[in-house]
Amino acid sequence: MMRTLAVIVAGIVLGGIVHLVSVLALPRIATQDAYSRLAPLAAVNAMTQLDPATPETTLMPFMDPAFAVAVCRYDLGAGPLKLTVPVSQAYTSVSFYTAEEIAYYAINDRSAGRKTIELDLMTEAQHEDLPKDEEVTAADRLIIDSPSPTGLIVVKALAAEPGLMAQAKATLAAATCRVQSATDAAKRK
Amino acid sequence: MTLMMFALAGGIGLGATWMTATRGVDIATVAIGPWLARPQAGTRSVDPYARAAIARSGELPLGIGDGVAFLASKDSDGRPLDGRCDVVIGGTTPAARFWTLTLHDLAGRLVANTLERYGFTSQEVVRGADGSFAVTLAPRARAGNWLPTGGIERYVVALRFYDTPVGGVSTRNQRDTPMPSIKTVGCPS
Numbered sequence: 304m305m306r307t308l309a310v311i312v313a314g315i316v317l318g319g320i321v322h323l324v325s326v327l328a329l330p331r332i333a334t335q336d337a338y339s340r341l342a343p344l345a346a347v348n349a350m351t352q353l354d355p356a357t358p359e360t361t362l363m364p365f366m367d368p369a370f371a372v373a374v375c376r377y378d379l380g381a382g383p384l385k386l387t388v389p390v391s392q393a394y395t396s397v398s399f400y401t402a403e404e405i406a407y408y409a410i411n412d413r414s415a416g417r418k419t420i421e422l423d424l425m426t427e428a429q430h431e432d433l434p435k436d437e438e439v440t441a442a443d444r445l446i447i448d449s450p451s452p453t454g455l456i457v458v459k460a461l462a463a464e465p466g467l468m469a470q471a472k473a474t475l476a477a478a479t480c481r482v483q484s485a486t487d488a489a490k491r492k
Numbered sequence: 493m494t495l496m497m498f499a500l501a502g503g504i505g506l507g508a509t510w511m512t513a514t515r516g517v518d519i520a521t522v523a524i525g526p527w528l529a530r531p532q533a534g535t536r537s538v539d540p541y542a543r544a545a546i547a548r549s550g551e552l553p554l555g556i557g558d559g560v561a562f563l564a565s566k567d568s569d570g571r572p573l574d575g576r577c578d579v580v581i582g583g584t585t586p587a588a589r590f591w592t593l594t595l596h597d598l599a600g601r602l603v604a605n606t607l608e609r610y611g612f613t614s615q616e617v618v619r620g621a622d623g624s625f626a627v628t629l630a631p632r633a634r635a636g637n638w639l640p641t642g643g644i645e646r647y648v649v650a651l652r653f654y655d656t657p658v659g660g661v662s663t664r665n666q667r668d669t670p671m672p673s674i675k676t677v678g679c680p681s
Binding site: 306310311313314315316317318319320321322324325326327329330333335336337339340356357358359361363364365366367368369394396398399400403404405406407408409410411413414450455457459461463464 | 493496497498499500501502503504505506508509512513533534535536538540541543544546547548549550551552553554555556557558559561563589590592594596599600601602603604610611613615616650652654655
């Protein structure tokens with residue numbers, strides 16, 4: 304009797320540990336998460352427009368059909384990334400996610416306050432390697448630190464009514480994301 | 493006996509993980525009337541349960557700098573939303589640059605209908621003289637702002653606010669965040 308009770312108590316305690324470990328491990332081992340779903344469609348360090356969500360084809364659940372969406376799957380291994388997004392007439396936003404879908408930063412056209420949203424994305428190590436005097440010029444360049452070397456940039460443009468979807472898509476077609484070249488770095492000096 | 497203990501541990505641990513990742517837990521959930529939101533899921537300080545749920549479902553949470561999403565699967569009286577009934581969502585909305593109202597099935601897909609209308613944006617919706625609005629969710633055409641439910645049994649309404657202070661620390665209740673009500677006004681008997 305006592306033995307059975309001990310086994311049950313030990314099982315429950317061990318079950319709690321299994322639960323905590325599996326919850327923490329799930330984002331790492333998930334194969335149907337957003338990053339895994341987008342990986343076959345989106346080229347690395349380039350902008351890819353997504354097809355609009357329909358009832359039959361939903362790339363990811365709970366997508367807002369009022370938006371044209373483009374993604375850039377990034378890998379900062381080749382160096383910092385330069386992101387340029389022209390602002391549409393309605394509303395444009397840029398959201399940054401790690402490969403495990405942590406939304407670590409998001410900005411919209413109004414908070415960017417310009418006709419074009421221009422951002423540099425780099426790892427913290429790459430940010431530290433920037434020459435110090437560049438920090439001064441960085442005041443008018445937005446530098447985002449990515450907590451992980453890989454992740455997703457999601458660019459969205461609003462189509463306030465279905466008829467404006469073509470216009471929103473055209474705005475996104477002009478958005479670029481690419482590895483910074485040496486000339487970019489030279490230009491900034 | 494040892495085998496039984498491990499079986500128990502595995503069952504409890506993985507069962508609890510599956511439950512919490514599928515249904516979600518109420519940590520950091522804001523409930524205003526029938527509307528539920530997890531603004532924390534759009535920040536770096538997302539909790540492990542929300543991360544597990546996001547990894548499992550495959551969705552990309554809205555970054556808080558972009559917007560905040562409220563979901564409702566019940567009406568203001570606690571009745572599950574039924575696509576065979578007439579449901580009216582009406583009232584006022586908290587401050588935001590714009591909002592979108594979208595129907596999803598329980599898996600997060602858009603709700604199919606012959607009109608290919610999946611939602612309204614705040615710019616499309618027709619309003620009363622006092623600025624309030626009412627959208628009717630019904631299987632058959634209704635006057636005014638009509639969202640077709642396609643007659644499905646259960647659905648979820650997503651109300652998303654963009655470029656908004658909603659989701660911050662002052663989002664707690666109906667008084668600081670006036671959410672529209674959801675009323676089931678008629679069901680075929």
